[in-house]
Amino acid sequence: MTKICVDRNSPKSGKSGYMVATWIGAKMARARRDAPVELDKAIDLTAGAIERLVCPTDKQQVFLRDAKAPGLRVRVTAGAKSFVFEAKLRRQTIRRTIGDVRAWTIERARVEANRLRVLIDAGQDPRELERQEEHERTARAATAKAEVVTFGEAWTEYVTRGKPKKKAAWKPRYLADMQKMASRGGEAKKRGKGLTLPGPIAPLLDTRLKDxxxxxLRGWHSKEAVRGAAQAARAVQIVSGFLRWCSTEDAFEGFVDPLAARDPRVQDHLPSASGNRRTDALEEGQLAAWFEGIGTLRNRTAAVYLQGLLLTGARREELAALKWSDVDFRWKKLTIADKVGDTRTLPLTPYLSSIMRDLPRIEGNGFVFASPGAKSGRIADPRAAHASVLEHGGIGHVTLHGLRRTFALMGEQAGCPAGAIAQVMGHRPGSMSERYKPRTMDQLRPYLERLEIFVLDKGGVPFVPDSKLGKLRAVA
Known part of the structure; x- marks a missing residue:
């Protein structure tokens, strides 16, 4: 291309308007859009050079150096182009990505490269500085979260995910206790009139974890103990487990002292466990009156359930959850959910088998002790029925768990081995010798039948098996 330059200020132009034209035959060299970029030397980066830069098919990446900012490179791969900084620090190559060429201008990239160059010259590793900054940002975020996260927010996570070790989930009864403990109250009572009161853990829900x-906890426990010492002590133990769980979770780690509830100044205010251990149970001489009271119950499901607790030593929820699919009348055994393990299998004794056979089966309800009116579909709270039995027999207060203790006491009086009774009840082995000789169903059956005969004899309940029909019946 030829360019004509006219010098209008030249004195030769004069008033007559003469112009001097200088012909410059300089030919402007402009690279074609498809011209390759030389990579073996640094160049003054331009948008056009970056646009023409392509990665050869036989390489994963190539770099184009900038002549103005030492250390600035354009890295191109098969799918992207980005500004990078590269330099050596203590004989080690340091390479940091600055950003995509579409987001960064060349001048901004040069400024950033020069900043990194200053750090390198000062002997500082940009990567280490970035890690420190990230750590500080994380710490600041954690500190900010600790300022606002509450006991209730973490408690919701605990109830959902904080299952015990080696367990698939919370046991239903324990989960119900935790939910009741943390209930804010104010709901209509299921029994009686009025509204429910807040649970002992409820006052902590809006407290920050850091507090x-x-x-x-001492102040909280002293107030809750006024309402009920036993419930307050149980709440402390539940809170203790919750705090330990928080210390193992990334989301709450460092927010709270995991041993706060185990502090001696808290534990010293709790009632003695041995001094509050319940020992209620039926005495041998009370069995007749108890069975007489069972005969007065109009609810036969409750009557059979209560007798089942006495004759199996099962925990109340274990037996309440029993389904017909867990009962094997042919091989005389039943399988129940276990507090220690997943399940345990018990021999089905003659008398218990006979009264269970007479229970009605409700279509669509698989529970043995079915209760169509209950939300769960099974017997939920038989305490009123048991209170009626005790009142009729003139017997003092005995809890449902007291029937489990009665089973253990009657088993001892009937001459059954302690290990066999413990295995039926689902207790952990009490000694090394018991631990290594678990009994089979056939080995347990004679002991459990001996115990049943002993209880029925002391309770004045005559019973003989009906061998002709292949099933059992109770004799009045």
Missing amino acids: ITPRA
Whole structure:
């Protein structure tokens, strides 16, 4: 291309308007759009050079160096182009990505490269500085979260995910206890009139986790103990497990002292476990009156359930959850959910088998002790029925768990081995010798039948098996 330059200020132009034209035959060199970019030397980066830069098919990446900012490169791969910084620090190559060429201008990239160059010259590793900054940002975020996260927010996560070790999930009864403990109250009572009261853990729900200290727990426990010492003590133990769980979770780690509830100044205010251990149970001489009271119950499901607790030593929820699919009348055994393990299998004794056979089966309801009116579909709270039995027999207060203790006491009086009774009840082995000789169903059956005969004899309940029909019946 030829360019004509006219010098209008030249004195030769004069008033007559003469112009001097200088012909410059300089030919402008402009690379074609498809011209390759030389990579073996640094160039003054331009948008056009970056646009023409392509990665050869036989390489994963190539770099184009900038002549103005030492250390600035354009890295191109098969799918992207980005600005990078590269330099050596203590004989080690340091390479940091600055950003995509579409987001960064060349001048901004040069400024950033120069900043990194200053750090390298000062002997500082940009990567280490970035890690420190990230750590500080994480710490600041954690500190900010600790300022606002509450006991209730973490508690919701605990109830959902904080299952015990080696267990698939919370046991239903324990989960129900935790939910009741943390209930805010104010709901209509299921029995009687009025509204429910807040649970003992409820006052902690709106407290920040960082404020759950031994001092705070002492004040909380002293107030809750006025309402009920036993419930307050149980709440402390549940909170203790919750705090330990928080310390193992990334989301709450460092927010709270995991041993706050185990502080001696808290534990010293709890009632003695041995001094509050319940020992209620039926005495041998009370069995006749108890069975007489069972005969007065109009609810036969409750009557059979209560006798089942006495004759199996099962926990109340274990037996309440029993389904017909868990009962094997042919091989005389039943399988129940276990508190220690997943399940345990018990021999089905003659008398218990006979009264269970007479229970009605409700279509669509697989529970043995079915209760169509209950939300769960099974017997939920038989305490009123048991209170009626005790009142009729003139017997003092005996809890449903007291029937489980009665089973253990009657088994001892009937001459059954302690290990056999413990295995039926689902207790952990009490000694090394018992631990290594679990009994089979056929080995347990004679002991459990001996115990049943002993209880029925002391309770004045005559019973003989009906061998002709292949089933059992109770004799009045």
